[in-house]
Amino acid sequence: MIATTTLLLFSGACVALAATPGPDMLLITSRSITQGRTAGFASLAGIQLGTYCHTLAAALGLSQLFVVVPLAYDAVRIAGACYLLYLAWKTFASTRHITVKIAQQPASTHRAFRQGLLTNLLNPKMALFVLALFPQFITPQSGSVVVQMLLLATILNAIGLIINGSLILVVSNMRNRFKAGLFASRWPNYLLSGVFTGLACKLLFDSRK
Numbered sequence: 001m002i003a004t005t006t007l008l009l010f011s012g013a014c015v016a017l018a019a020t021p022g023p024d025m026l027l028i029t030s031r032s033i034t035q036g037r038t039a040g041f042a043s044l045a046g047i048q049l050g051t052y053c054h055t056l057a058a059a060l061g062l063s064q065l066f067v068v069v070p071l072a073y074d075a076v077r078i079a080g081a082c083y084l085l086y087l088a089w090k091t092f093a094s095t096r097h098i099t100v101k102i103a104q105q106p107a108s109t110h111r112a113f114r115q116g117l118l119t120n121l122l123n124p125k126m127a128l129f130v131l132a133l134f135p136q137f138i139t140p141q142s143g144s145v146v147v148q149m150l151l152l153a154t155i156l157n158a159i160g161l162i163i164n165g166s167l168i169l170v171v172s173n174m175r176n177r178f179k180a181g182l183f184a185s186r187w188p189n190y191l192l193s194g195v196f197t198g199l200a201c202k203l204l205f206d207s208r209k
Contacts, residue, residue: 046116
């Protein structure tokens with residue numbers, strides 16, 4: 001089992017990371033503003049499931065592929081950017097207005113979860129992040145590396161749930177103060193489309209480091 005002091009040190013690092021604005025926080029916030037807290041939490045759940053997937057890949061050595069085969073990294077990065085651009089266009093071209101009623105429909109929740117998951121899975125930087133950070137807190141003598149990695153992922157997700165969950169509640173409460181007529185306009189579509197486009201550009205043009 002990982003030592004308590006090591007877990008506390010890792011938790012401190014997770015707090016700093018989760019509190020730092022980034023692509024995940026931007027996506028979750030935009031979802032919460034445009035579609036409400038249910039969609040925000042659904043996106044967060046998808047992202048956190050993706051974190052577990054990246055953790056398992058790192059524990060099994062699959063993420064090493066991105067390190068030794070640059071082409072594999074670039075292929076996933078470009079695929080992720082193309083997916084985000086597809087979401088951006090689909091959102092921008094949508095004729096459906098985002099209203100409070102629509103945001104509460106189960107289909108919208110499922111879609112937000114799926115998009116959060118795929119956005120996370122198709123981000124090779126998340127794989128490299130897990131591969132770079134987690135092994136620093138792993139002790140092979142303490143038991144199964146896979147179990148230790150999953151424990152660290154659970155801590156990261158729990159802290160992320162607290163921080164991002166609080167943000168979702170705050171943002172969605174602010175959203176609820178607007179009149180329903182404001183959300184019947186097309187500006188939420190434009191906002192989400194802009195977020196997806198920005199994330200795609202970041203994925204395309206950021207360096208590996």
